[in-house]
Amino acid sequence: xxxxxxxxYGIKNIITKKGNVFINLLGTVISLLxxxxxxxxxxxxxxxxxxxxxxxxxxICNKIAERALTINGFxxxxxxxxxxxxxxxxxxxxxxxxxxxxxxxxxFIISIFFMIIGVLDGILQYGFGIISTNVRRVLTGGLAGIGxxxxxxxxxxKTLRL
Numbered sequence: 813x814x815x816x817x818x819x820x821y822g823i824k825n826i827i828t829k830k831g832n833v834f835i836n837l838l839g840t841v842i843s844l845l846x847x848x849x850x851x852x853x854x855x856x857x858x859x860x861x862x863x864x865x866x867x868x869x870x871x872i873c874n875k876i877a878e879r880a881l882t883i884n885g886f887x888x889x890x891x892x893x894x895x896x897x898x899x900x901x902x903x904x905x906x907x908x909x910x911x912x913x914x915x916x917x918x919x920f921i922i923s924i925f926f927m928i929i930g931v932l933d934g935i936l937q938y939g940f941g942i943i944s945t946n947v948r949r950v951l952t953g954g955l956a957g958i959g960x961x962x963x964x965x966x967x968x969x970k971t972l973r974l
Contacts, residue, residue: 847902848902851898851902855889855890855898856889859872859889859890860889867889868886868887868889869887870887871887871888871889871890871891871894872889872890873890873891873894874891876891879891879892879893879946879949880892880895881895891949892946892949892950892953893930893933893934893949893950893952893953894953895950895953896949896950896951896952896953896954896956896957897930897953897954897956897957897960898957899954899957900953900954900955900956900957900958900961901957901960901961904957904958904961904962905961905964905965907961908961908962908964908965908966919962919966920962920963920966922959922962923958923959923960923961923962923963923966924959924963925959926955926956926958926959926960926962927955927956927959927960927963929952929955929956929959930952930953930955930956930957930959931956932952933948933949933952934952
């Protein structure tokens with residue numbers, strides 16, 4: 813029943829075949845929807861408080877409306893890259909923290925490479941004027957978020973010996 817509170821506990825139970833698969837899957841889906849809703853509420857509240865005048869007009873991170881998700885004229889408060897980074901951290905950090913993977917150096921090096929890809933795309937765009945597409949921003953941001961999630965959990969597991 814913890815899958816209704818902790819979504820990745822339900823995923824872990826499904827993978828390890830513990831408990832009722834349907835209950836774990838249902839709990840995982842419901843809790844992911846709730847966590848996503850909480851995330852969006854916090855995101856919108858913080859960005860509104862930081863920049864009330866431009867809320868819904870342009871993203872707070874780069875101030876370019878074309879680089880953010882737009883729904884019925886409302887511009888999302890963060891750009892595609894920041895959205896992909898934050899969502900992938902939000903989704904993968906608990907997954908890695910529960911230990912559903914192997915902690916070894918090759919994955920650690922891959923996580924650093926993923927983060928470098930995201931940073932490199934941002935540097936090429938900002939520093940050298942090479943225009944990045946929104947699809948590329950989502951892909952590189954998602955990879956950077958996944959890499960960051962693994963990097964953090966790897967460091968914590970190794971330093972705290974968990």
